Amino acid sequence: MTVITVCVGSACHLKGSHQIIEYFKKAIEESRLEKEVELKGTFCMEKCTDGANLLIGEELFHANSPEDAREIFEREILRKRK
Amino acid sequence: MSVPMFIETGEAHVSKFGEILCGDSLSVGSVNGGRLMVLSDGLGSGVKANILATLTTTIATRLMERGLPLEEVVDTLTDTLPECQVRKIAYSTFTLLKVQGDGRAYLAEFDNPPTFFLKRGYVSRLEYKDRIIGTRTIREAHVHVGPGDWFVTVSDGEIHAGIGGLLNLGWDWEKIAKFLETQVHEDISAQKVAQILVNQANELYQDRPGDDTTAGVLKIRAKRFANFMIGPPVKPEEDAAIAQRFLELPGRKVISGGSTAGILAKILHKDVVVDLSTMTDKIPPTGHLEGIDLVTEGVHTVNSCRTILMNIKDIEELSGKRDGASRLAWEFLHADSINIFLGQAINPAHLNPKMPQEMGFKSRSVQAIVNLLKERGKEVNLEVH
Numbered sequence: 001m002t003v004i005t006v007c008v009g010s011a012c013h014l015k016g017s018h019q020i021i022e023y024f025k026k027a028i029e030e031s032r033l034e035k036e037v038e039l040k041g042t043f044c045m046e047k048c049t050d051g052a053n054l055l056i057g058e059e060l061f062h063a064n065s066p067e068d069a070r071e072i073f074e075r076e077i078l079r080k081r082k
Numbered sequence: 083m084s085v086p087m088f089i090e091t092g093e094a095h096v097s098k099f100g101e102i103l104c105g106d107s108l109s110v111g112s113v114n115g116g117r118l119m120v121l122s123d124g125l126g127s128g129v130k131a132n133i134l135a136t137l138t139t140t141i142a143t144r145l146m147e148r149g150l151p152l153e154e155v156v157d158t159l160t161d162t163l164p165e166c167q168v169r170k171i172a173y174s175t176f177t178l179l180k181v182q183g184d185g186r187a188y189l190a191e192f193d194n195p196p197t198f199f200l201k202r203g204y205v206s207r208l209e210y211k212d213r214i215i216g217t218r219t220i221r222e223a224h225v226h227v228g229p230g231d232w233f234v235t236v237s238d239g240e241i242h243a244g245i246g247g248l249l250n251l252g253w254d255w256e257k258i259a260k261f262l263e264t265q266v267h268e269d270i271s272a273q274k275v276a277q278i279l280v281n282q283a284n285e286l287y288q289d290r291p292g293d294d295t296t297a298g299v300l301k302i303r304a305k306r307f308a309n310f311m312i313g314p315p316v317k318p319e320e321d322a323a324i325a326q327r328f329l330e331l332p333g334r335k336v337i338s339g340g341s342t343a344g345i346l347a348k349i350l351h352k353d354v355v356v357d358l359s360t361m362t363d364k365i366p367p368t369g370h371l372e373g374i375d376l377v378t379e380g381v382h383t384v385n386s387c388r389t390i391l392m393n394i395k396d397i398e399e400l401s402g403k404r405d406g407a408s409r410l411a412w413e414f415l416h417a418d419s420i421n422i423f424l425g426q427a428i429n430p431a432h433l434n435p436k437m438p439q440e441m442g443f444k445s446r447s448v449q450a451i452v453n454l455l456k457e458r459g460k461e462v463n464l465e466v467h
């Protein structure tokens with residue numbers, strides 16, 4: 001099971017974590033990965049200046065838009081599965 | 083140990099059909115640790131009745147608030163209220179009700195329907211004694227009350243509702259008593275009960291009330307406390323002590339902000355779990371932390387909560403809402419007494435010039451919330467760390 005944890009703290013919220021979460025929800029559903037990928041939230045990870053932060057497993061990523069999130073999802077989740 | 087008591091009040095009126103002004107007047111006041119309620123029904127209806135009734139309730143409330151013994155207030159009212167020259171009856175009636183913080187209650191009635199007193203959900207008879215002052219007979223009762231008890235006082239428009247129409251003899255006291263027993267329960271507000279009574283009377287009058295109709299309600303219940311912590315203290319070495327003191331306070335616990343949640347999670351040895359299903363596009367989700375009643379994000383939630391508190395009329399508007407700001411507002415509105423711990427440590431990341439300015443507005447919003455809550459009659463205690 002892979003866990004995507006998106007920061008929903010004050011700063012990341014302003015940088016669009018809501019849209020990013022919505023994107024991941026949809027992406028997980030569309031690629032039928034509900035059993036393999038879990039989506040979680042966390043409050044501030046104390047890296048607020050870096051942009052909307054998210055972790056895949058333990059690894060940190062930044063996304064400034066759902067577009068960035070899509071790129072990360074494709075690169076880190078979809079391609080690595082194959 | 084006795085629980086601190088709180089006395090909640092509610093009132094509702096409907097005027098006689100065709101009248102703009104209600105000829106009943108109800109006034110609510112405070113005496114140290116307690117509440118007063120005065121109901122008066124002016125003779126006739128319309129402007130004249132309204133003036134007489136208002137005069138009666140105003141005089142009585144002022145005298146009682148100044149600490150004049152109730153017996154003397156009754157004497158003053160009885161001595162000074164004018165009598166109608168033609169009809170030889172007093173121009174207005176009154177009910178005086180005073181409940182003190184220690185549970186002692188006093189009731190005096192002149193020409194109004196007997197006040198309903200409910201204990202454990204049932205209407206129970208009060209032991210009245212008659213007192214004659216001049217030509218008038220006042221009914222008095224003393225009783226000791228505690229959480230779970232209610233007083234419901236009504237003008238005779240309530241008792242006569244439906245007379246000659248839907249109900250032959252009107253709604254009558256006994257029927258209202260039965261009705262009240264079906265309506266009153268722990269979770270209903272005093273205001274709601276007052277409204278229900280008046281609405282029911284209005285229905286019996288088929289929307290054309292034959293008399294001014296008023297209900298005043300006192301609900302005696304345990305005082306509700308809420309404790310709210312937002313932001314870490316300026317001195318990190320104080321984190322644990324302040325959080326510990328917060329946890330030991332009686333009442334509900336609410337925390338806002340990621341760092342605050344982190345401090346408490348550490349002390350409680352539990353994890354904060356974010357509940358993504360409560361997220362909206364404006365308000366970040368809430369979280370769960372065992373031992374805490376509500377965990378929310380900080381600045382955005384608090385700002386939205388402030389907007390809610392500026393506009394909301396009734397706490398019921400929040401029922402069913404799951405977002406952090408609505409739930410935070412609910413906690414504030416539900417409580418009678420609120421302790422706020424505001425930590426002013428600055429998140430270094432927020433000082434970055436790339437951060438939007440509103441990130442720094444947290445303290446200002448908290449201060450605004452304190453003022454809004456005080457305006458609503460809440461006891462608020464703000465500690466800044």
Ligand code: FES
Pocket residue numbers: 007008009010011012013043044045046047048053
């Ligand atoms: S709010 Fe996301 S890292 Fe601070």
